[in-house]
Amino acid sequence: MKIISVEAFPFSLPTRRDFRWAGMLGELGNFVAVRIETENGVVGYGEATPLPDWGGDFARHGGETLGTVINIIRTVIAPALVGQDVTAVTSAAQIMDRVAVGNVYAKCAVSIALYDAWGKCVGLPVYKLLGGKVRDSVPVAHMVGLMPEADALEEAVMAVEDGVSCLQIKGGTDAERDIRLIGALRARLGDGVTLRLDANQGYGHAKTATATVRRLVDAGVSLVEQPTEGLRYMAEVTAASPVPIIADESCWDVNDALDVLSARAADCISVYLAKAGGIAGACKVADLAAASLMQCDVNGSIESAIGTAANVHFALARPAVSLGAVIAISAPKGQHPYRVAGHYYDDDILAEPMQVSNGAILPLDAPGLGITIDEDKLSAFRCDK
The missing domain is CATH 3.20.20.120 (Enolase-like C-terminal domain)
Structure with missing residues (x-):
């Protein structure tokens, strides 16, 4: 179940109305999609929702953006994971921590994609x-x-x-x-x-x-x-x-x-x-x-x-x-x-x-994340074209 590619790209969704909270400067609805493909054709999807103006106490955490998430995945995380077993999620987490300090939103997006692919490989929902x-x-x-x-x-x-x-x-x-x-x-x-x-x-x-x-x-x-x-x-x-x-x-x-x-x-x-x-x-x-x-x-x-x-x-x-x-x-x-x-x-x-x-x-019982991605919509909502 080796990983052959790890992609990361931005997309956005239209909001029903404006949603804000204290200190928020940006807009909701902007994401990074991660797409992991294995040698046997299984595809896992992950997502990051970084906000550069939100973080932990005294700005000790946070600060990631769509751009930083995409860049760290493409240039650092993806090269380290290609060739690894997609079901070995613990090992993948250790690899990500070794090659990149912090960057938790990027790591989370990859983690979700790994679990999605793992579930699809074994025919089980993530839960x-x-x-x-x-x-x-x-x-x-x-x-x-x-x-x-x-x-x-x-x-x-x-x-x-x-x-x-x-x-x-x-x-x-x-x-x-x-x-x-x-x-x-x-x-x-x-x-x-x-x-x-x-x-x-x-x-x-x-x-x-x-x-x-x-x-x-x-x-x-x-x-x-x-x-x-x-x-x-x-x-x-x-x-x-x-x-x-x-x-x-x-x-x-x-x-x-x-x-x-x-x-x-x-x-x-x-x-x-x-x-x-x-x-x-x-x-x-x-x-x-x-x-x-x-x-x-x-x-x-x-x-x-x-x-x-x-x-x-x-x-x-x-x-x-x-x-x-x-x-x-x-x-x-x-x-x-x-x-x-x-x-x-x-x-x-x-x-x-x-x-x-x-x-x-209600529970999502199909394998992996339990949802079917509409590839046409995902392509239409991409922001890097």
């Missing part, structure tokens, strides 16, 4: 390669981006009407706005909906962040994600908070997770395949969290169908990943099951829509 599913579906938490309060309220209400019971509300740029919005949402939606406010480190010093979290609790928030920056400040806020605090920017890989646990800096961890450098790295984070009785979610930068499928397989197979997943529900144009919930792009590169039930994505 079975990860040990089998521990849940029957993946509940989706719809992201409500930074937008005027009336628009955010409308977006959230429509998503709940579609069937989701968890919302991630982007905030962090104006605490008073966030408190008003959470209060309005709780009054409108009642107690049956989980309201998760994501501040993207926006509430400043620990004392300020702690006071803001307390007011958000009074307004009806269920969880608060990354209210401040740095483990010391996060630990102060977590110790004082009556609701769970989620670490996102503060926790990228398993080493960060160990530091978060040691500092008691959060109650939950938001896991990205990309932050951990791929599927295996994300599993390490989730398994450490499980051993520490911490809940996780699977999150990202709203991937296309390739990255979303990888997220679904990961969430199906890891016990700790029990919080609502902040991921897309992928579907071709005109076939999305919902008006709003999980509906970020007007079109996608898969041939058939993902199946859902009550706001949750």
